[in-house]
Amino acid sequence: MKFFKYLFTIFLSFIMFLNISKADVGSDFNNLINEKHDFTEYPYSESRNDVGIFYEFAFDFNNKIIKIKRDKNNFPIVRFSLFEKQNIIPGDVIVSFNKINLSLLSDNEIIDLHRKSSVADLNILNKEDNVKVISRAYKLNNIKLVNFDLKYINTIDTTKGVMDISFDALFLNERPELSKYAEGLLGDAIYYIDHEIFDEPLYLPIEAVTFSEYLKNVDIRVESAAEFSFDKNSLRTVMRDSGIAQFRQKFDFKQFPFDKQKLKIKINSGAHSTSYPDLNWPRGISSVTFVTPDIGAFIGLSNYKNENLLSELGWTLLSTNIVSEEVIDKNYFDPYLNKSYDYHENTIDIVLEIKRNSAHYLFKIIIPVFLILCVAWSVLWIPTYKLDARLTTSIVALLSLIAYNFVFEGDIPKLDYLTDLDKYILLSYIFCCIPTFISIGFSRFIQKTAKMQRRVTKVNAHIRKWGGVIYLLITFQIFYSVN
Numbered sequence: 001m002k003f004f005k006y007l008f009t010i011f012l013s014f015i016m017f018l019n020i021s022k023a024d025v026g027s028d029f030n031n032l033i034n035e036k037h038d039f040t041e042y043p044y045s046e047s048r049n050d051v052g053i054f055y056e057f058a059f060d061f062n063n064k065i066i067k068i069k070r071d072k073n074n075f076p077i078v079r080f081s082l083f084e085k086q087n088i089i090p091g092d093v094i095v096s097f098n099k100i101n102l103s104l105l106s107d108n109e110i111i112d113l114h115r116k117s118s119v120a121d122l123n124i125l126n127k128e129d130n131v132k133v134i135s136r137a138y139k140l141n142n143i144k145l146v147n148f149d150l151k152y153i154n155t156i157d158t159t160k161g162v163m164d165i166s167f168d169a170l171f172l173n174e175r176p177e178l179s180k181y182a183e184g185l186l187g188d189a190i191y192y193i194d195h196e197i198f199d200e201p202l203y204l205p206i207e208a209v210t211f212s213e214y215l216k217n218v219d220i221r222v223e224s225a226a227e228f229s230f231d232k233n234s235l236r237t238v239m240r241d242s243g244i245a246q247f248r249q250k251f252d253f254k255q256f257p258f259d260k261q262k263l264k265i266k267i268n269s270g271a272h273s274t275s276y277p278d279l280n281w282p283r284g285i286s287s288v289t290f291v292t293p294d295i296g297a298f299i300g301l302s303n304y305k306n307e308n309l310l311s312e313l314g315w316t317l318l319s320t321n322i323v324s325e326e327v328i329d330k331n332y333f334d335p336y337l338n339k340s341y342d343y344h345e346n347t348i349d350i351v352l353e354i355k356r357n358s359a360h361y362l363f364k365i366i367i368p369v370f371l372i373l374c375v376a377w378s379v380l381w382i383p384t385y386k387l388d389a390r391l392t393t394s395i396v397a398l399l400s401l402i403a404y405n406f407v408f409e410g411d412i413p414k415l416d417y418l419t420d421l422d423k424y425i426l427l428s429y430i431f432c433c434i435p436t437f438i439s440i441g442f443s444r445f446i447q448k449t450a451k452m453q454r455r456v457t458k459v460n461a462h463i464r465k466w467g468g469v470i471y472l473l474i475t476f477q478i479f480y481s482v483n
Contacts, residue, residue: 026191029228030198032181039200042282044139045174051120051133052082052275052288053094055110056324059298066295067107074103075125076110079324080346082288083275084133090326093125138275138286141205144172145267145322146238147296148350150304154244156263156313156354159413161249162214163263168242170296172229173206179235186230190238193227206237208270209291212347214246221245256419257361258479260318265350266325267291273344279337290346293322301350315354323349365404366424372400373428373471379435380464384456390439398432401425423478431471438463 056069056079069077071093081088094102097113098121105113114120120133149168156163195202204226221243229238251261271289274280280287301320310317325347332343376397379390404425418426442456 025186026228027194029182029185029191030194032185033178033202034198036181037178037202039198039202041177042203043175043177043205044141044287045176046140046142047137048115048140049137050115050135051117052136052138052286053084053088053114053120053122053133054079054081054288054290056090057292059293059295059322061298061302064295064299066293068110070103071125076102080273080288080290080326081133082138082273082286083136084131085275085344087131088122088124088133090324092127094122095125096123097121099123136275136286138288140287141173141269141271141289143206143209143269143289143291145291145293145297145348146170146172147300148293149300150350153263153308153310153313153352156249156315158251158253161251161413162246163249164244164246165265166244167265169211169240171206171209171239171241171291172294173204173237175235175237178228179233182228182230182235183233186228186235188231189229191228191230193225193237204237205271205289206239209239210268210270211241211245212247212266212268214248216246217244253413253415253419254417256421257356257358257365258420260353260355263352263354265352266347267350268327268347269345271345273346276341279334279341288346290324291348293348297322297350301352310354311357314357314360316357318353318355320353321351323351325349361421365421369401369404369425369428372397372404373432376401376432376435377464377468379439380460380467384439384442384460387439387443391436394432394436394439398429398436401428401432420478424475427471427474427478431467434463434467 056077057066058069059065060067071077075093075095078088078090078092078094080090096102097110098117098119100113102110118135120135122131122133124131147168147170151166151168154164154166193202193204207226222240223243224240226237226239229236245265247263247265249261249263253259269289269291271287272280273288275286277284277286301322305317305320308317327345327347329343329345331340333340376394379394382390382393384390438460442460
């Protein structure tokens, strides 16, 4: 027993020694940066001089690589154009670059072609005139979403337009300007950034990255400060964000209750991407900042798709994806320049396409409403001279139908348009009222002449037959687009 206690003491002492040594190394690295680093320059991952065109990303699940997204003809799709925003917009398909067919080139060949060309003559799909772009100097920051582990979608509140999730995300940003201080000093580990010892502010672009949230509760959220990481002779800043987050959603209920929705989790880069040096910060340079998903983010979403509990919330997950979006704030007012301009920011959206589980509405609303309507329509089989029986049956059916309005009232917000279910209910109201109106209309012909009675009975038979057919056709027309 004493021997095991002795071993445990040695092991614990060794761990403490490693932590102390790591803390000392981290402190030395922070002091070295404070002494030798030029804090006046805003940090960028790269300095470039090219045409400033960037392509959309896509994930190859088979080979587990991030590649350039292409259209059905293998032409690359534009993500962002730094210098030609008016003529080249996100989503444009570039067919040729200086008369070179880009569909025949690999991703690396396309990247090399852009880097080495001082002038680009671009042929863009569905545009008559070519676009000429001249290379210019600019700075680039590309912050990686290394991992995104979507643990749960806790709630989808369609009436409030809010989604609540539990997640764990990790971001990484290369810092090549600091790598020279780390060589020979840091090991393969995570090191604390001690802002208190720096004489000047140490800018960390990674800390500008944010989730575009509806509400942030600090009690159920862990936003770790950025830290240094040294691996393969490269210094990076890493930042973890995890916990519970809420996001506003835009829902389209036109096809309710057979609707599909897209849930979006937006991640902002927190930086202006512009070719105008005087509008940028820091002033005097053109720059572009991206947040780009890495392999781990796509795999994390794929894992969630395979194992999720959305069915308990009344939904089925159809697909997951990560897409880029250029957010443009029109007439953004800059208080420091005292002027307005268009503010461009590159963001990414984590997109989850879901489909409502409609069995609840089918069996508890649509079919019961149809049965109530059948009861109301059965009045047309009652002889036309039995007015009391016809009116009593049709009015009771109409009142039952009105009561069903309250069954699904809390599932969707008050809308200024009709959903498919609204159209179906309204149609059922109309056809539920028809037997009542017909019975009242026929009452004036009761027991007049035998000939008149035969005519009324014949008209009643035609309405009974063709009214049902028309109702079914219109109902099909309402729901026919539902997959």
